[in-house]
Amino acid sequence: MTAIVPIQQGTLSLAAMHLRGGGLVAMPTETVYGLACNAANPDAVVRLYEAKGRPRFNPLIAHVASMEIAEQEAVFSDQAREIAAKFWPGPLTMVLPVAPTGTVSDIARAGLDTIALRMPAHPGALAMLRTFGKPLVAPSANRSGHVSPTTAQHVKADLDGKVDLILDGGPCERGIESTIVSFIGERPVLLRAGALETSILNEALGGTLVVRGEDDGISAPGQLKSHYAPNAHLRPNADAPEPGEGWLGFGSSPIPGTNLSEAGDLREAAKNLFAALRTLDAGFDRIAVAHIPNEGLGEAINDRLARAAHRD
Numbered sequence: 001m002t003a004i005v006p007i008q009q010g011t012l013s014l015a016a017m018h019l020r021g022g023g024l025v026a027m028p029t030e031t032v033y034g035l036a037c038n039a040a041n042p043d044a045v046v047r048l049y050e051a052k053g054r055p056r057f058n059p060l061i062a063h064v065a066s067m068e069i070a071e072q073e074a075v076f077s078d079q080a081r082e083i084a085a086k087f088w089p090g091p092l093t094m095v096l097p098v099a100p101t102g103t104v105s106d107i108a109r110a111g112l113d114t115i116a117l118r119m120p121a122h123p124g125a126l127a128m129l130r131t132f133g134k135p136l137v138a139p140s141a142n143r144s145g146h147v148s149p150t151t152a153q154h155v156k157a158d159l160d161g162k163v164d165l166i167l168d169g170g171p172c173e174r175g176i177e178s179t180i181v182s183f184i185g186e187r188p189v190l191l192r193a194g195a196l197e198t199s200i201l202n203e204a205l206g207g208t209l210v211v212r213g214e215d216d217g218i219s220a221p222g223q224l225k226s227h228y229a230p231n232a233h234l235r236p237n238a239d240a241p242e243p244g245e246g247w248l249g250f251g252s253s254p255i256p257g258t259n260l261s262e263a264g265d266l267r268e269a270a271k272n273l274f275a276a277l278r279t280l281d282a283g284f285d286r287i288a289v290a291h292i293p294n295e296g297l298g299e300a301i302n303d304r305l306a307r308a309a310h311r312d
């Protein structure tokens with residue numbers, strides 16, 4: 001049994017002790033709950049991959065609490081630094097060349113000479129990072145491929161007994177994963193649509209963001225075709241449920257069921273998405289989902305729904 005404890009000074013110290021000993025601690029971020037371990041400890045990172053059942057070729061995001069630590073881990077171009085200044089702390093992950101002074105273990109980077117870095121905005125995550133003092137890798141705290149957790153209880157449902165401590169900071173504000181942008185090539189490339197709207201990122205990049213097509217290969221597992229999946233069969237873009245289907249609605253509608261946002265607010269829908277999928281998954285073998293407009297955060301929501309619907 002893993003304990004769920006509120007984030008406070010005492011529990012942060014306890015968590016830091018676990019982390020220093022190579023343990024695993026789940027913590028809230030503004031996107032989803034992360035499963036954190038010492039990024040510099042290869043044994044801890046192996047434990048983390050095993051607890052999630054995550055394939056080792058799938059590298060992890062390292063989380064930092066300051067630009068000083070970020071610059072120790074990665075080489076920032078002027079443009080990358082400008083983007084970090086604009087969007088950090090926040091739901092943006094930047095893929096950059098590893099710095100010679102980097103401490104994040106090879107295995108956390110899946111052997112790549114690049115590193116994915118993020119400074120989360122959640123005060124609890126920042127407090128955890130500051131208390132620990134060094135980068136933490138923190139992929140979503142769920143079984144690999146399953147629905148991402150947006151509450152401490154979701155984490156427990158997936159990983160009870162496999163993690164040392166779950167820090168509870170309430171439901172996640174954003175509810176979907178970070179946007180991932182790569183600064184490795186000549187132009188910045190969007191690797192995963194996420195909680196920072198693509199259009200806002202592109203505008204900050206002066207319209208230079210490259211948004212790749214489906215067939216360009218997998219460089220982020222958010223790009224695996226089947227991911228974020230409930231057990232139930234999912235039918236996105238539906239007009240109404242068929243007999244036996246659970247209904248996940250959006251906007252005002254007379255159809256009974258669960259609703260992502262009665263007001264038709266995409267931000268609220270993103271925040272509710274994974275919890276709604278978990279709730280419906282517990283009651284139905286099949287789930288029909290209403291049409292979600294493919295604009296703003298709708299892009300990231302539809303991306304998650306398409307992958308949740310895909311069967312290999």
Ligand code: AMP
Nearest residue numbers: 059060114115116139140219220221222
């Ligand atoms: P998750 O932590 O499960 O949200 O996934 C982290 C995402 O960051 C995955 O899609 C990784 O593939 C991606 N990622 C981590 N490191 C790199 C890297 N060096 N290059 C490209 N993508 C990365």
Ligand code: MG
Nearest residue numbers: 139140145148
């Ligand atoms: Mg994940």
